Amino acid sequence: AAATALAAWTAAHTAGALHAPAALDGPDFPRALLPALAAALVFCLTLTALDGGIRATAEGLPLRTAWRGLLGRALAPHLVHGLAGLMMGVLWRSPYGPAAALLVLLPMYVSCWVFAQYHRERAAHQATIRALVQxxxxxxxxxxxxxxxxxxxxxxxxxxxxxxxxxxxxxxxxxxxxxxxxxxxxxxxxxxxxxxxxxxxxxxxxxxxxxxxxxxxxxxxxxxxxxxxxxxxxxxxxxxxxxxxxxxxxxxxxxxxxxxxxxxxxxxxxxxxxxxxxxxxxxxxxxxxxxxxxxxxxxxxxxxxxxxxxxxxxxxxxxxxxxxxxxxxxxxxxxxxxxxxxxxxxxxxxx
Known part of the structure; x- marks a missing residue:
């Protein structure tokens, strides 16, 4: 939770530094793409850096080794979710109102469910191995x-x-x-x-x-x-x-x-x-x-x-x-x- 909060804070400051438009409709929409992508990228980089530090501590690895491969696996999902968040913002401010933004929640929920299932399965694998080793x-x-x-x-x-x-x-x-x-x-x-x-x-x-x-x-x-x-x-x-x-x-x-x-x-x-x-x-x-x-x-x-x-x-x-x-x-x-x-x-x- 702390890692996610820190990543969100850095992403928000990145968007602010790039002068993300306050309104997302009309001519401001294309201009919002760059700050949104930058914020998603910084969010991903921050979480990857923190995950690598945790992995290095847990496995006794050098930081460079612990970070290897993490960014590649995390970049695509975070960019997709960043753009989905931007889409929700655009729909929220559209003439259709906040109800339209809720349409984005279904694919987001499915994505989160799949991600959670993966982590539950991985945790079960680790528990199986720990039990055998013990x-x-x-x-x-x-x-x-x-x-x-x-x-x-x-x-x-x-x-x-x-x-x-x-x-x-x-x-x-x-x-x-x-x-x-x-x-x-x-x-x-x-x-x-x-x-x-x-x-x-x-x-x-x-x-x-x-x-x-x-x-x-x-x-x-x-x-x-x-x-x-x-x-x-x-x-x-x-x-x-x-x-x-x-x-x-x-x-x-x-x-x-x-x-x-x-x-x-x-x-x-x-x-x-x-x-x-x-x-x-x-x-x-x-x-x-x-x-x-x-x-x-x-x-x-x-x-x-x-x-x-x-x-x-x-x-x-x-x-x-x-x-x-x-x-x-x-x-x-x-x-x-x-x-x-x-x-x-x-x-x-x-x-």
Whole structure:
């Protein structure tokens, strides 16, 4: 409400500065077009600037990145509504009187209804994803916060690769939901201290298929469902569940695989301390071409160089004492990477 009020105030001052005519009928009507368009444009720019600031704060993005794409999506609707408002003003002052202006309200109402429906649907999508992620976090406490950070890193990679704006949300959903299949893994296996047996490892390696079964009926996820299924495939074909190699692995899955491994290495867990970002990137580059897509690794390196990375503990509250590393268990970022030194719950990430 405050943002809308501020935008309306700036739009009104813009119209006044351009000496918008007091009367809209007769010869004054064409002259009213320029102030009306300028006011609508300023209204749109103000809201976009405020929305970008809110988005930058919420997602930890630089302002320039947060603003990217917002103006293009908002400009056309605001200009249309600005002209509709001018039309109401013209009709109000016409010989037909205020009743004629009410005719504009019907298409305006339909437009607002469609807009509200879109936002309600989007809110429902977000609520669905939050519920799934919270369920995973409750079951496997060592991964708390991991899903959100993987989603954020996936968006950094996708944006660096030049993916279209409409795909960025899908990539983010893929990163957030990549471990939802852990809900189908027995808790005793997820929280086991020490190495897994071969049978337990086979159970863990079913979690991508469990996750795909859980989300395949959620239509708005699109290609994110493939990423949930294939984010543990490896470029050399030694991953799971299907042993895909190279370009056979969906692009979204290759993005999430790199983001997942990066956060696994840079997060502090109960059983291991976080590695520096530079060390994690060096490990990803070492595994590029065999385990990871080199394009995705390069894109992550460029994005981190440009924007940096905010790390936080996951299994422990910020500021608490991190215990000495325990024997690797199947917590958040299990790996059977090249050196086989990290916990195995999520094979396919570097050690």
């Amino acid at each position: 369920a995973v976090d409750i079951k496997d406490s060592y991964t708390r916060g991991h899903s959100e950070r993987v989603g954020r890193a996936s968006v950094l990679i996708a944006r660096e690769l030049g993916m279209a704006d409409d795909r960025l949300d899908v990539v983010r959903f893929a990163g957030i939901l990549h471990d939802v299949g852990k809900l189908g893994v027995p808790t005793r296996v997820l929280r086991k201290d020490g190495p897994l047996t071969p049978e337990e490892r086979r159970i863990i390696e079913l979690h991508p298929e469990y996750g795909h079964e859980m989300v395949r009926g959620i239509g708005f996820l699109g290609e994110a469902r493939d990423a949930v299924l294939h984010h543990h495939e490896r470029i050399d074909g030694s991953g799971y569940p299907y042993g895909l190699r190279g370009e056979q692995i969906p692009e979204c899955a290759r993005v999430v695989a790199v983001a997942d491994a990066f956060d696994a290495m840079t997060s502090t867990r109960s059983y291991s301390r976080a590695r520096p970002v530079a060390t994690a990137l060096a490990e990803l580059e070492r595994c590029a071409g065999s385990q990871f897509d080199p394009r995705m690794v390069g894109a992550l390196a460029r994005a981190l160089d440009r924007y940096g990375w905010q790390t936080a503990v996951t299994a422990d509250e910020p500021g608490t004492q991190v215990p000495a590393p325990r024997a690797p268990g199947p917590g958040a970022a299990g790996t059977t990477g090249p050196a086989e030194t990290a916990e195995p719950a999520k094979t396919g990430e570097p050690a």
